[in-house]
Amino acid sequence: MTNEPPPRRTISVRTRLLSVTGVVAVASLLIWHSQLADLLDLNPAADKQPVVGGSGPGGTAPPAVELSVKATPQPVKMPPPSKKPTKPTPKPTKSAQVSYDESSDEGLTPRLRSRLKKATAAAKADGVAISITSGRRSVAKQQKLLREAIERYGSYKAATRWVLPPEYSAHVKGMAVDIGPQAAMVWLNQNGWRYGICRRYDNEPWHFEALTTPGRRCPARESHAVAKAD
Ligand SMILES: [Zn+2]
Structure with missing residues (x-):
């Protein structure tokens, strides 16, 4: 028979559990509060965040980090050189x-x-x-x-x-x-x-x-031009 009292451990476990629960509860409250503040637009930082939700389905929402760090100039991405050959413009006749x-x-x-x-x-x-x-x-x-x-x-x-x-x-x-x-x-x-x-x-x-061979007689004259192929 051991006289080791289990209640102590139980208490200690309970205390721990309580304290953990408390921490979790406080953390949850804090998170909830911050979310609530965001929802209610109470968080002053929220004003500085551009609304990203507006982007259409095709639009890519840029990461919030990039948006907030405005001082750092982002390197300009040059579009890759088009491999498609430019359509040649039809050349007019000479x-x-x-x-x-x-x-x-x-x-x-x-x-x-x-x-x-x-x-x-x-x-x-x-x-x-x-x-x-x-x-x-x-x-x-x-x-x-x-x-x-x-x-x-x-x-x-x-x-x-x-x-x-x-x-x-x-x-x-x-x-x-x-x-x-x-x-x-x-x-x-x-x-x-x-x-x-x-x-x-x-x-x-x-x-x-130039209608004849040099030194030869010219062909009979036509009365006037006619719009037809020779
Ligand atoms: Zn003429």
Whole structure:
């Protein structure tokens, strides 16, 4: 028989339990109070905390630490370089992109250019100056001329007797020249065949193309331009 009294231990355990319970209770109270204070907006620190709850479902709420430590500048994260190749912008056609010095032989086909050079030299020897008034044209320029011609002549059909749409125009291809002045038109109409250059239309005494083999007769003239493929 032992006389060891269990009550002492019990008391001691009870005391411990009580004190632990007390600590837990106090802690719970403190936590509860702080939560209550937050809820009631009594905690002054709560004012400084930005509301994070507002972020949408897709939004990532930044950590509170980062938000409160405003003095420390965060390194700026550069977006990673895009591996997706930039979509290439469609290149306009060369004729639409490049504009030529229309009053020169710039952009003319080598054939017309060299023939015209020889003819111009021969005309000069005869005392006649040939000057180009309109050579190679851009698509944009030809479209502009056509728009103006439609206004002037009242219809597309009438306009295209004088100005062809870009897709049919020999000027846009660098295969035609308009020249001046009057004396030059007359000279080239008479002598152009020697150099392979011919007047093409009855209604345009200024318009010439390389239509024959040098030294051969020019083909019969057309009364006017027609908007169709050659
Ligand atoms: Zn012309």
